Amino acid sequence: MLKEHAKLMKVFSDSGEIIGRKKLQKMIYIAKKMQFPFYEKYDFHFYGPYSEELTLQIEELCNLGFLHEVKEKKGGYFQYRYSLTETGSAFLDHADLDMPDMKGYIDSVNSRSSRFLELVSTILYFDGLEDEEKKEKVFTIKSKQKYTNEEYDEALQYIEELKQIC
Structure with a gap:
């Protein structure tokens, strides 16, 4: 039952801390797309791919x-910080977890903004x-974010970098 939970705990163990629920959602989704063994179901939501299943597991x-x-007031909203507890670390030490090394991936994505x-x-x-259709779709559904062409290109380059890390 806790196998998928243990995988998430490994992410927190490797990261030390993850700041933000949105960032956490994206980190796991991207990991899944990079072929790490995460199986949470994702749907498209306000801030991109979102998993209710992941929210419940957390x-x-x-x-x-x-x-x-830890829930912190930051400006006009609340921000959440997550870290593994000593109890979680002890549980993880005894978990029979077959996971590839994710440390490089975790460090990279955790250093990026949500x-x-x-x-x-x-x-x-x-x-x-197709590439052009994808770009048009992203710029349309994410118009409020006002992403630039440069940011889009940087994201594409980053995806390629992640494929090398993973």
Whole structure:
């Protein structure tokens, strides 16, 4: 039952801390697209790919005392910080987890802004489309974000870099 939860705990163990629910959603989605063994179902939502399943798993990990969640007031909104607890770390030490090394991937994506990861994950969500159609789709559905052509190109380049890391 906790195998998928343990995979998430490994992400927190490797990252030290993840700041933001949106960033967490995008990190796991992108990891899944990079062929890491995550199986949460994603749908397209306000901020790009979103998994209700992942949200519930994180809530369960917090309730079990394996994950520490800190809610901070930041400007006009709340921001959440997540880190593995000692109990979570002890559980992870005993978990029979068959996961590829994700540390390089985790360090890379965790250093990026959630806004940028939203763009990257949205591009990956529409990876079945032709390049121009994908770009048009992203710029249309993400018009409020006001992404530039340069940011789009940077996101494409970053996806290629991630493929090399993974």
